[in-house]
Amino acid sequence: MLLLIFLFGLRLLLNATFSRAAPPSSQDRCRCLFGDACWPSTDDFASLQKQLSQPLLHPLPPASPCYPISHPSGDCDEVHQQWTNASWRAHQPGAMQGENFETFVFSNGTTSACFMDTSLGVPCTQGSVPVIGVDARDDVDLQAAVRFAASHNLRLVVKGTGHDLSGRSTARGSFIIWTHNMKNITFHDTFTPQGAPQSDAHDHAITLGSGVQWQEAYEAVTAKNRVLVGGLSAGGTVGAAGGWVLGGGHSVLSPSFGLGVDNALQFTMISSNGTRYVANAYQYANLFFALRGGGGGTYGVVTSVTYQTHPNLPLIAAAFATSTNSTTPNAPLETLFSDLIHLTPELSDAGWSGFFSLAPDPTTGALGLSGFFVMLNGTLDRANEDLGRFFSTAQSLANASDNALTVQTSFITPVDSFFIWYQNFFPQTSSAGSNGAIGSWLLPRDVIEQDPDRVVKTLLPLTILSIS
Ligand SMILES: Cc1cc2nc3c(=O)[nH]c(=O)nc-3n(C[C@H](O)[C@H](O)[C@H](O)COP(=O)(O)OP(=O)(O)OC[C@H]3O[C@@H](n4cnc5c(N)ncnc54)[C@H](O)[C@@H]3O)c2cc1C
Known part of the structure; x- marks a missing residue:
């Protein structure tokens, strides 16, 4: 038995001074950031666009509809109502679950941010929100995105939901791959990992695209009267096939069925040169090992994970x-x-x-x-x-x-059942946006x-x- 202890610290950023700071510079940094001379040209982005299924993304901080203060560009009332709503945040490429990760604090203490509280009188700036990126829907989108980022030496962030507890799915001046809309869910009566003998067939497995969130995954397995080892958060907003499983994947069902990584049968992943890997215990076994706990974004962009499901017990x-x-x-x-x-x-x-x-x-x-x-x-x-x-x-x-x-x-x-417990007994109050x-x-x-x-x-x- 291991106990996982979380310590929470509140950090008020409002005391910092504000600046309309210059774009970030990659001087002394190894990646090319927005505003640097090396940043791709409009033509470069136009040629990337031709390879994509969706328009290029231009993420904005979640409070941006409230600005400019004199003529708000969007529905500022909605921003105020939804600010702490975890789902509202998870559905935006520019929002994180923790507001502080959207803010950038310069080494001199000045801040680039976009505050919901317009009475501060501070203009909305991009902070640590990526400036442009790809709304990935399939492998082709992902391959184009990683090759583009690699060839221009861009600072790349991969984001599904923005739940990263250290803010690693956002970065100032970066290029984003947003996997949030990769929502495919496939149920397998029998699943044999690629390259495995038929004797290693698994009954009742499920393949989740990397944008699937736990609420969606739980609904899918419950419809099959099965249960899945998964995470807990208000509204089921944590990604079911992203950072959670790549970091190990803790669940209240773990004492019975193991961690998330113990239930992963196969990953598909796009590496930084655009190669597609199908990793399991039989092929690319080292990569399979590494993905099961090596951390989000460490080895590539995961496109899907196949999990073992379990009987739906009381x-x-x-x-x-x-x-x-x-x-x-x-x-x-x-x-x-x-x-x-x-x-x-x-x-x-x-x-x-x-x-x-x-x-x-x-x-x-x-x-x-x-x-x-x-x-x-x-x-x-x-x-x-x-x-x-x-x-x-x-x-x-x-x-x-x-x-x-x-x-x-x-x-x-x-x-x-687990799902009934999760819906009725697990606290569903949002706690995001702080x-x-x-x-x-x-x-x-x-x-x-x-x-x-x-x-x-x-x-x-x-x-x-x-x-x-
Ligand atoms: C409210 C809340 C509840 C939580 N509950 C649990 C819990 O019950 N059990 C538990 O174990 N953990 C829990 N966590 C921790 C959570 O699992 C991690 O923060 C996890 O990294 C979130 O993954 P994500 O994909 O949802 O978030 P993101 O912020 O989108 O991503 C997190 C990290 O994974 C990377 N990443 C995301 N998608 C991909 C991808 N497709 N390929 C490669 N890299 C990717 C990102 O770059 C980033 O580094 C919780 C966190 C929060 C904020």
Whole structure:
């Protein structure tokens, strides 16, 4: 068992000074950026256009409809309404899930950005949003795009949804390959990887184009009464065949069926010279190995991934939420957090997965501990034994705490399938569009088993973290 810990940091960019900065320069950089003398000419782009199925993209920052301030170019009300909507952002080539990644901060502290808040009086500039690129729909589009980028030495970014937690799917002065519209989904009653013997045929596999997002993938497998190891986010907006699987692919179903990479049977990929590879355990096996965890964009542009699906089993769902009257960890919260950390190896052995978070209330700043858990094909008796005890502890601590700790909710319930759980129990509130930076650590099981109190003492003061 490994625990994945996410730490969230809020970074306010508004204190920086603003500038209508000059276009980026590639002096001292190895790639050709927009504004440099080496940037391709209009004729170069016209000849690229002839090879593409779609018009060239000219991505804009998501707040651009609000500008110029005197005569907004688009529907600024919509921008305000949708700003935190993860789907709205994922559908735009110029938007990231985290607003800060759209902003560029120069080494002297000045900023190029396009703020939703027009009252700042700052003109909208391109920031770190790519200036031009390809709305890829097939291999031919991708091959033309990568060859063009390579021949002009452009800074290339590949983007499906903009969920990258370090902002790597956007870059100032870059050329973008947007895979978002590569939405093909093919179900295979039987799938044999290319080059494999017939004896390695897999029943019930699914091939997803690299623009497919988890909501779409879950709907497709549910229609076949199957389940797919996949990620969680409000609205199912994370890419199902992009950065998620290339980085490993964590899922609440992983204790039963492995990580995303354990379920990948085959990748198709376009390399930087435009060569198309079909990689699996039988051909280009090294590339297959590398793609399963080597990171987004490291080896080429993935065009599709074929996954093993699994039987659609019922599960037990559990969740709890507590709040405190304090902005720093108080005694009952510390006891409860410690209890949960001590319990984690046992929960893992019993087949539970899920997330728990320590976070301040967005309005009051008071800390709270909350979590949700899933046990595939589990029993209510077992669930009550494992988690019922913890929920009772929470209630007892709250009862004795004189309002220092409050239990807002706690429940354990059977659910017919993963998709029903995902739609009804997983929080669907959008949390996109803010300034944030997230760090994560893999915590080996023995660290928790050997010194759980030290884990508690280390993590608790951080006051904003999520453990999965
Ligand atoms: C709200 C939220 C929820 C999340 N939930 C989970 C979760 O449950 N489990 C989990 O494991 N992770 C989760 N993540 C992390 C997420 O899996 C990674 O950020 C992942 O890289 C996102 O991939 P993407 O393709 O959706 O995003 P993008 O931002 O489009 O791409 C991410 C990276 O992959 C590259 N890339 C994208 N498409 C391709 C392609 N076709 N070929 C080559 N490179 C490509 C990009 O260049 C970039 O480097 C979550 C992140 C967020 C913001």
